[in-house]
Amino acid sequence: MRWSKWWWVVVALHARSLAQSNTPTVCEEEACRCDPFTRVICTCTQDYPEVTLRPDGAYRVPSTATGIIIDNCSRVTFLPDTVRSLIQLRNIELRNVDHVVINERALSWSPFSTLNEMNPGLRISITNSTIDEIASHAIQGRVNDVVISNSRIKVLKPFAFSSLTGVNTIDLQDNVFENIEIQAFKKFTVDNFMLRGGSINTLPSRFLSDVEVTNLFRMEGVSVKYLYSLTFLVSSPKRVLIESNTIETLEGDGFHIVTRGPITFRNNTVTNLRKGAFFGFTVDLGIASVMGPQELLIDNNTITNLTPASLMYNRTRLTLRVDGLNLNTSCACELAEQWREVLKEQGGTITCWYELEGYYISLPTYVDSRCGPFKQNFWIFVLIGVILVLILAAIAIFFIVRRENEKKKKVQIVMPDGKTYRETEFHIVVERAELLTTDL
Ligand SMILES: *[C@@H]1O[C@H](CO)[C@@H](O)[C@H](O)[C@H]1NC(C)=O
Ligand SMILES: *[C@@H]1O[C@H](CO)[C@@H](O)[C@H](O)[C@H]1NC(C)=O
Ligand SMILES: *[C@@H]1O[C@H](CO)[C@@H](O)[C@H](O)[C@H]1NC(C)=O
Ligand SMILES: *[C@@H]1O[C@H](CO)[C@@H](O)[C@H](O)[C@H]1NC(C)=O
Ligand SMILES: *[C@@H]1O[C@H](CO)[C@@H](O)[C@H](O)[C@H]1NC(C)=O
Ligand SMILES: *[C@@H]1O[C@H](CO)[C@@H](O)[C@H](O)[C@H]1NC(C)=O
Numbered sequence: 001m002r003w004s005k006w007w008w009v010v011v012a013l014h015a016r017s018l019a020q021s022n023t024p025t026v027c028e029e030e031a032c033r034c035d036p037f038t039r040v041i042c043t044c045t046q047d048y049p050e051v052t053l054r055p056d057g058a059y060r061v062p063s064t065a066t067g068i069i070i071d072n073c074s075r076v077t078f079l080p081d082t083v084r085s086l087i088q089l090r091n092i093e094l095r096n097v098d099h100v101v102i103n104e105r106a107l108s109w110s111p112f113s114t115l116n117e118m119n120p121g122l123r124i125s126i127t128n129s130t131i132d133e134i135a136s137h138a139i140q141g142r143v144n145d146v147v148i149s150n151s152r153i154k155v156l157k158p159f160a161f162s163s164l165t166g167v168n169t170i171d172l173q174d175n176v177f178e179n180i181e182i183q184a185f186k187k188f189t190v191d192n193f194m195l196r197g198g199s200i201n202t203l204p205s206r207f208l209s210d211v212e213v214t215n216l217f218r219m220e221g222v223s224v225k226y227l228y229s230l231t232f233l234v235s236s237p238k239r240v241l242i243e244s245n246t247i248e249t250l251e252g253d254g255f256h257i258v259t260r261g262p263i264t265f266r267n268n269t270v271t272n273l274r275k276g277a278f279f280g281f282t283v284d285l286g287i288a289s290v291m292g293p294q295e296l297l298i299d300n301n302t303i304t305n306l307t308p309a310s311l312m313y314n315r316t317r318l319t320l321r322v323d324g325l326n327l328n329t330s331c332a333c334e335l336a337e338q339w340r341e342v343l344k345e346q347g348g349t350i351t352c353w354y355e356l357e358g359y360y361i362s363l364p365t366y367v368d369s370r371c372g373p374f375k376q377n378f379w380i381f382v383l384i385g386v387i388l389v390l391i392l393a394a395i396a397i398f399f400i401v402r403r404e405n406e407k408k409k410k411v412q413i414v415m416p417d418g419k420t421y422r423e424t425e426f427h428i429v430v431e432r433a434e435l436l437t438t439d440l
Contacts, residue, residue, distance in 0.1 A: 025062040026053065031073070038064045038088065044073035053106075054079045067091035075099040078106035078138075083122075087111045090120060097129040102138040110141035110165075120144075121166050126151055134160040142166055149173040156184045164188035174198045183209040192216045193234075199223040203231045203254075213237040217257065220244055229253045236260055236284065243267055252276035259294060260287040266299040273306040283317035293317045300324035308342050322346040327363075330355045333371035336363050 027034035031051055032042035040061060042051045051073055054060050061068065066088045070076050076094060080103045083089055089109065094100060112119045121144035131148075133155040139146070140163045150173070158181045161170070167190040174197035182204045189212040196218070205228045217237040221244045229251045240263040242255070249272040257263075263281055283294045296318055298311070303325065313320050322342070329335060331352040336343070339350060343363060351360035 023058045023060075026051075026059050027062060029059055034062065034065075037066055038062070039067035039069060039091075040065050041067075042070045042073065044071070049074035050076070052077045052079065053082045055081045055084060061086060063087075065089055067093070069093045070095070070097065072096045073098070075101075077101045077103070079103055080105045081108065082106045083109050085111075090122060092122060092124045094126045094129055096127075100126065100129050100131040102131070102134045104135045104137050105140065106135070106138050108137065108140040109143070112142065115165055117166060119166070123147075125149075130154065133157065136160060137162055140164060145169045145171070147171045147173070148175055150175070152176045152178070153180075154178045156180045158183045159186045160184045162186040162188065164190070168192070170194065172196070172198075177201065180204055180207060182206045185209065185211055187211070189214060192218070193237075194218045195220070195222055197221045201225050203227045205230045206233055207231045209233050211235075215239070216241070218243075222246075224248065227251060227254045230256050230280070232257060234258075240264065240281075241266075245269075248272065250274060250277045253280040256280035258282050258284055260284045262294050263296045264299065265297065265301065268301045270301065270303045271305060273303045273310040275307065275309040276312050277310050278313045278320075280314075281318060282314050285317070288317035293319050296320050298322045298325060300326075302326040302328055304328040308339060311342065320346075322349050325350045326360045327352045329353060331361065331363070331366045331370075333367065336367045336371060339363060 025034075026032050026040055026042075029042065029048070029051065031044045031048040032040060034040055044051065051070055052059070053068065053076070061082060063086060065086050067090060069091070070093070072095070074097075076097050076099070078101070083092070083106070086109070092107065107122070107124065109122055119142060121142040123145045124139065124143065125145075125147040126149075127147075128150045130152045131154060134153070134157060136157040136159045138157070139161050143164050144166065145168050146161070147169070149171070153175055156177065156179070161184065163186075165188070167188060169192045170185070170190050171192075171194045173194070176198055177200040180200070180203065183206045185208045187210040191213070192215050193208070193211065193213045194216070197220070200222060203224055203226065208231070210233060212235050214236055216239050217232075217234060218241045220241065223246045225248045227247055227250045230253055231251075232255050234256070235258045237257065237259055238261040240255075240257060240259050240261070242263075242265045244267045246269045248270075250270050252274045253276055255278070257280060259281065260283075265278070278296060278298075281296055288294065294317065296313055298320065301324070303310075306327070311320070311322070327335070327339075327350060329352055331354050335352055343350060350363045352363050352366060353359075354361045354366065
């Protein structure tokens, strides 16, 4: 009785392992195959437009997979824990996919117990796709690079990218972000963070939250409607480049970055630059004590609504250089008055819109040519001058005409033969005078 019971357990176990090895893997999906390098390669067709990646059961990803490469699908879904036990995995690549869904912990990968730089990491790239959702904690662990390009990202949940280790680059290029929730990138260290091109409706507070960027922080060519306070809560970059962006509203303290090097804010177009927009930049104490204060360079930007308070910066360990700031406001002497303090510190690199000519001119040049009590009232003086000249001319003409008349009168006085003047006699007098001239 007892023995037969054991026997049944052995049979059951054996059958189960047999079943596991016999159940098909994703390699047997119609759209997919596995190559000799044990990469899972899926290219969808009209008949097989979807792929679901799962950690176990039928059509699971085989534990030997070194890469997952998916192309041209209408829908790709990563179920939770898909890659957790794929120790050989190095590469996940998606191209031309209409709907990508990455569920919670789907790409959570930490196969090594020790944190060692020599341990290999994952490369995740998504190109020309629409990402319906990257769920909370979807991407975690030992990741080398994340590259998302030419894609539309509909929903990015809080902690979508979190607890990553050993990350080299996060590169988000030419994407359209629709709905980013707070703390999408949370608490990890990365060498380079790059957000380039594309458009973003709203960058919420703590988009990057407690992210240490050890080398380069770059935001370039991005169109942003609204960039909130504390959007970038970042420490340690050696270089901060914010270039060629078009930002509608940049809130105070939008960039809360402790740098270990210079900051360049160049060639950006900002409609509303709020008070203290640059106030969140500070410099690492260690760096400043060795290398001295670092420079915040503001170069060749065009800004419509701002006040000098928008350029306020933290003077501890940071210096400001304004090397080109176009105020998209009509030049006026009051404007110069408002910017006088900044001009005194920064010289002639601030320009305003010169409406008469239709280009930007240096504010001090404008002041020199158009402001001051006399210059400001120039046209009034001109007008008064013209009126004075006209009056003088009128008076002169009046006197000349009168003198001419008097001359004529003198002639007339000679003519009337001592008779007393009467109005009725006037015409006769004139006739006589004419007769006299014809006689001559
Ligand atoms: C991509 O998928 C579409 C249908 O979804 C199909 O018509 C087309 O042939 C596929 N292209 C390639 C290169 O596989
Ligand atoms: C991008 O993906 C769409 C469909 O997902 C495809 O029609 C198009 O050819 C792809 N473009 C490139 C450059 O691969
Ligand atoms: C300046 O920014 C604009 C976009 O706002 C871009 O088209 C242009 O190429 C940039 N110029 C330089 C020199 O970076
Ligand atoms: C300065 O900014 C203007 C307007 O954005 C751009 O067209 C020009 O290329 C920029 N020049 C430099 C040297 O960045
Ligand atoms: C300015 O920066 C210093 C050093 O980073 C910091 O201690 C201080 O709190 C900052 N000042 C303000 C007003 O934020
Ligand atoms: C300058 O301001 C005008 C309106 O005030 C606006 O239409 C124009 O787009 C602005 N130019 C730039 C480069 O921001």
